[in-house]
Amino acid sequence: MNKTIYALMTLVMMFCGTGCSSKKKFSSNGKSIVTISGQMAGHDYVDLGLPSGTKWATCNVGATKPTEYGDYFAWGETKPKVDYSIETYKWCKGSDDSMTKYNTDSDYGTVDNKKVLDAEDDAATANWGSAWRMPTRAEQEELREGCDWEWVEDFNGSGVNGQLGTSKKNGATIFLPAAGDRLDADLFSVGSSGCYWSSSLSEYYPYYASCLYFRGDIIVWRNDYRGVGRSVRAVLR
Numbered sequence: 001m002n003k004t005i006y007a008l009m010t011l012v013m014m015f016c017g018t019g020c021s022s023k024k025k026f027s028s029n030g031k032s033i034v035t036i037s038g039q040m041a042g043h044d045y046v047d048l049g050l051p052s053g054t055k056w057a058t059c060n061v062g063a064t065k066p067t068e069y070g071d072y073f074a075w076g077e078t079k080p081k082v083d084y085s086i087e088t089y090k091w092c093k094g095s096d097d098s099m100t101k102y103n104t105d106s107d108y109g110t111v112d113n114k115k116v117l118d119a120e121d122d123a124a125t126a127n128w129g130s131a132w133r134m135p136t137r138a139e140q141e142e143l144r145e146g147c148d149w150e151w152v153e154d155f156n157g158s159g160v161n162g163q164l165g166t167s168k169k170n171g172a173t174i175f176l177p178a179a180g181d182r183l184d185a186d187l188f189s190v191g192s193s194g195c196y197w198s199s200s201l202s203e204y205y206p207y208y209a210s211c212l213y214f215r216g217d218i219i220v221w222r223n224d225y226r227g228v229g230r231s232v233r234a235v236l237r
Contacts, residue, residue: 043059048143073229074226101114163178194213202223
């Protein structure tokens with residue numbers, strides 16, 4: 001995809017759009033920075049008291065702590081790579097109209113009407129095991145609506161910017177670093193924006209998938225090109 005077109009598209013789509021007690025860590029000024037409610041298969045999670053009961057990982061797939069960016073994945077791929085482009089995307093034959101999986105429209109390739117990632121194509125499951133998966137768009141929207149969000153620069157002295165979410169229900173916290181994204185061999189917008197894949201195909205165009213996007217104080221869900229490398233924040237099954 002042409003980088004200029006991608007940049008313009010990004011600007012447009014900005015406006016579219018298990019039983020352990022919680023343990024909070026605090027910074028020197030007493031502000032809560034991350035909540036750990038328990039651990040599953042070697043990875044910490046937080047219970048934000050969301051209506052669905054969904055429990056979220058405290059760091060990105062490929063990271064070991066909340067302030068690490070982790071790995072970047074094209075949607076439906078389970079390994080990071082050097083080049084994130086239409087030519088290297090696993091689920092097409094080199095163009096937007098040649099999709100080979102997760103397609104609902106014959107104008108864009110082989111139709112299978114799959115709208116949610118299979119477990120074998122889920123980056124969270126593939127890297128962290130069967131206890132974990134990528135969230136659906138509805139679960140990302142629940143996260144967005146269920147927390148009060150604050151743009152934080154130099155989070156707790158880490159040098160990392162991102163969004164700090166505080167649960168409206170129980171006060172638990174979650175931090176999403178502004179990891180930017182990867183297009184072709186380049187890394188864009190680190191420190192200024194973050195975009196986190198859901199497991200849900202776009203309802204508009206099948207070469208898009210849904211993601212949670214933020215830039216500064218703006219935090220929205222949107223649809224974006226499947227071949228771009230983005231962050232993944234897992235949830236428990």
